[in-house]
Amino acid sequence: MTTRRATISDVARAAGVAPSTASVVFSGKTPVSGPTRLKVLVAAEELGYTGPDPRAASLRRGRSGIVAVVFEGPLGSAFLDPVQRLMMDGLSEAVAPLGAGLLLLRDPVEAGEADPSAPTLITAPIDAAVLIGCSPILRHSLEAVQARGIPVVVIEGDAGDGVPRILLDNREAQRQAAQHLRDLGHENVAIVTLGRDKRREAGWVSESDEITVDVTRDRLAGARDVYPDARAFSAATSTIDGGTAAGRIVLSDPESRPTAVIAQSDLLATGVIRAAEELGLRVPEDVSVTGFDGVPVDGLAPYVLTTLVQAATEKGRAAGAVIAAMLDDREPSSLLFTCEFRPGNTTGPSAMR
Amino acid sequence: MTTRRATISDVARAAGVAPSTASVVFSGKTPVSGPTRLKVLVAAEELGYTGPDPRAASLRRGRSGIVAVVFEGPLGSAFLDPVQRLMMDGLSEAVAPLGAGLLLLRDPVEAGEADPSAPTLITAPIDAAVLIGCSPILRHSLEAVQARGIPVVVIEGDAGDGVPRILLDNREAQRQAAQHLRDLGHENVAIVTLGRDKRREAGWVSESDEITVDVTRDRLAGARDVYPDARAFSAATSTIDGGTAAGRIVLSDPESRPTAVIAQSDLLATGVIRAAEELGLRVPEDVSVTGFDGVPVDGLAPYVLTTLVQAATEKGRAAGAVIAAMLDDREPSSLLFTCEFRPGNTTGPSAMR
DNA sequence: TTGTAGGCGTTATCAC
């Protein structure tokens, strides 16, 4: 009983009109007389026809109403980061008017890591793609996608020329925070960084370390613009727990203990504060801590982080706008967002002053 | 210069073979001789053809490789909940072998709330849909989708007969936790619940309150099975901050202060613990606290929650499996998952004993 | 192993 599903032609025939007319009834692109529309609707009802097949419509129109978002790592953990969550909010808001939804795709960081049958940028019927960061492996499929004329945008990453980017003034912003600490008299400052590369091991950052993650590298550079010799410890993940673990190590030795810690994210900063509390240190009296992102951290109260506020939601929205422009055949341009320094109650004058 | 994009026919022509042969080269469904395949590949290369258009392939095959996931509320906040994150991990893992990706869709809770141009279950080229909860409004589009023969599964919700469900033994599990407290001698127990309905206001739950969220209702019932008269306070959101706010209120009055709090989620429990600390109460000596979910809570250490562990990732995976079955024309069946009680260090004997 | 033919279901275009 694999009875064929009714098509718009079936409906048209039953209603005694042309397929194109029936089509128009559903799309509403052209005025249709009342009686005609009614006939069609009734016929559709009777045949159990519930509207055009999106697949066929998509082929015909050349648009699927789907925008791919490519993440690194497990989808779930992508959303661990509050900044990415906000960005997704902005993005989904921005693509909704395009009639588009967001398709979550994973960026296989290691070659061969991927499930071979998993959907990819190349096999998915997408109208555009947003890349969060951009691994070398991705570069390959990216070419294919672009060759197809599909708009692509990168957020906080580099996908080569011709791919517009949404960026942040990470270095300059982080420099400001560092300068703030210097103005407060801090000399002995430590840095807690985001991951250095995809392999995500925690540990001290050494001279020879290559940092492949743009954000990490740029923010580190900003801090070092002010404190060239500051030690840096890389956290495994941008989480409170990751920050606590890093904080314990960075703050452990009373002899060399820094009077201020520059954390590369608010979550890390929260963790560092927690580590400080564990060690019996007061914030900001004994240790000052700065964050980065300016996102609400669940459970941070009563502290208000001294941090750099980035327009996370805006970034997502901007990516959507760029896509809209490209879909519209307008010239896209890269965008640089600026962070705003926001003093809180987690930094104060150096005790060593 | 809107020069038409090369199609597989173009490639075939350039390679001097039939379109079907070229098609086979790309799909690999049928063996092709070495020389022929090479000719085709070269021609493709020259024409800048990067493989079949997914839209056309999707129409032809009747599959798009896309599974919709329908959330309530902003996409970003959907991922605020660690349980949902884990579920998404499980789900994405389970649908990957189907060659499918996840399309995020919003469930307009209020009629008319939706952006009219936003993509919907009906307009998106999907192979299947997973609903997280199920609002009445959704019911409507749901019928259309089902009429089209598209498999649908609901997680923690009710979408009517014919829609297989993935459920949790919320009531029984919560009853266990309550019984645990009773065994410890607690008599004065308060409950901190998840949202009562979509409007998300915090406040005491009164007799007359209608609770439209299944999870909330069932867990509350489980707690009341043991403590019929326990007061319940509904948190605005399942977050640490929401729990802290609730905890402050629930624990504020020294006279009537409960010796134990049953929180309906681990995040809420964490918040309640924080509120207790603020008030100078020790956990579990002065107040016992139980959670629900058994997820890692960033920043909870050194506490280990006494909680009900649910197989969140499994739930997602199960939804994927059900979809795979339906796509495969096999009979799907609903699934009931069982929580496991896990004692931690946040509950202890009642001080009032 | 390769080619031919037909159709997947819709919609843009243009004439009536």
Added chain:
DNA sequence: GTGATAACGCCTACAA
């Protein structure tokens, strides 16, 4: 306002 026609780009029988 309505209808005929022609793609959209691909894939799968089936025949050669």
